[in-house]
Amino acid sequence: xxxxxxxxxxxxxxxxxxxxxxxxxxxxxxxxxxxxxxxxxxxxxxxxxxxxxxxxxxxxxxxxxxxxxxxxxxxxxxxxxxxxxxxxxxxxxxxxxxxxxxxxxxxxxxxxxxxxxxxxxxxxxxxxxxxxxxxxxxxxxxxxxxxxxxxxxxxxxxxxxxxxxxxxxxxxxxxxxxxxxxxxxxxxxxxxxxxxxxxxxxxxxxxxxxxxxxxxxxxxxxxxxxxxxxxxxxxxxxxxxxxxxxxxxxxxxxxxxxxxxxxxxxxxxxxxxxxxxxxxxxxxxx
Numbered sequence: 470x471x472x473x474x475x476x477x478x479x480x481x482x483x484x485x486x487x488x489x490x491x492x493x494x495x496x497x498x499x500x501x502x503x504x505x506x507x508x509x510x511x512x513x514x515x516x517x518x519x520x521x522x523x524x525x526x527x528x529x530x531x532x533x534x535x536x537x538x539x540x541x542x543x544x545x546x547x548x549x550x551x552x553x554x555x556x557x558x559x560x561x562x563x564x565x566x567x568x569x570x571x572x573x574x575x576x577x578x579x580x581x582x583x584x585x586x587x588x589x590x591x592x593x594x595x596x597x598x599x600x601x602x603x604x605x606x607x608x609x610x611x612x613x614x615x616x617x618x619x620x621x622x623x624x625x626x627x628x629x630x631x632x633x634x635x636x637x638x639x640x641x642x643x644x645x646x647x648x649x650x651x652x653x654x655x656x657x658x659x660x661x662x663x664x665x666x667x668x669x670x671x672x673x674x675x676x677x678x679x680x681x682x683x684x685x686x687x688x689x690x691x692x693x694x695x696x697x698x699x700x701x702x703x704x705x706x707x708x709x710x711x712x713x714x715x716x717x718x719x720x721x722x723x724x725x726x727x728x729x730x731x732x733x734x735x736x737x738x739x740x741x742x743x744x745x746x747x748x749x750x751x752x753x754x755x
Contacts, residue, residue: 599627
């Protein structure tokens with residue numbers, strides 16, 4: 470991209486980077502700027518303030534290396550180590566699933582079931598980076614939030630995010646679903662478990678190629694984890710409490726049948742911004 474004497478400015482490299490990333494990114498200019506920010510270890514405002522600043526040979530080579538990595542499909546969130554969720558900048562690593570906008574729907578619906586003036590308990594199944602747990606903990610400071618995940622590496626990221634967000638009403642435990650909360654009850658249980666079928670071609674595309682398979686793959690039909698949660702969740706929910714689960718767009722009907730078999734009430738499915746069935750909520754009555 471650069472010529473032999475590397476006599477190119479930030480703006481010129483950004484223009485070239487934007488053109489290169491246009492085929493792999495929905496936000497090529499933004500990503501070009503984020504990658505340039507990694508080169509200088511400066512915010513985007515620096516790039517806008519000094520667009521004519523020339524890159525050294527080492528800086529130019531660093532930027533081109535970053536562009537090649539992104540062009541090959543490596544997620545921008547893993548490259549920068551950050552992803553915003555619920556207006557919070559969260560640390561992310563290849564040990565955790567990159568937080569999706571769709572999961573904000575799960576948080577939104579859970580908050581409607583959590584009074585802000587009461588001391589309530591919330592369980593987050595498959596906490597990963599801690600995104601949903603931390604969003605609820607921030608919005609409901611009187612709540613006690615417990616996030617669980619089977620991956621200790623993921624939980625280390627979640628605990629770091631809790632520290633960075635200065636939230637002390639959330640804790641994270643290593644657990645195979647409910648094993649670490651035996652005997653406990655919660656007013657709301659949420660879950661964003663793996664729900665992708667093991668042979669789904671999407672696992673070989675885009676960001677999913679780089680994400681932990683453990684956080685995506687859920688057996689032949691993508692229902693293994695959802696089934697495991699529904700089979701046991703009622704033992705951990707208070708009477709009149711709520712269960713909310715994120716799932717794939719074609720899974721709401723088999724999930725509904727599982728919930729009906731466990732005698733849940735008020736089963737409702739909510740669509741995401743793309744119009745896909747994404748979150749199902751239901752009430753435990755006994």
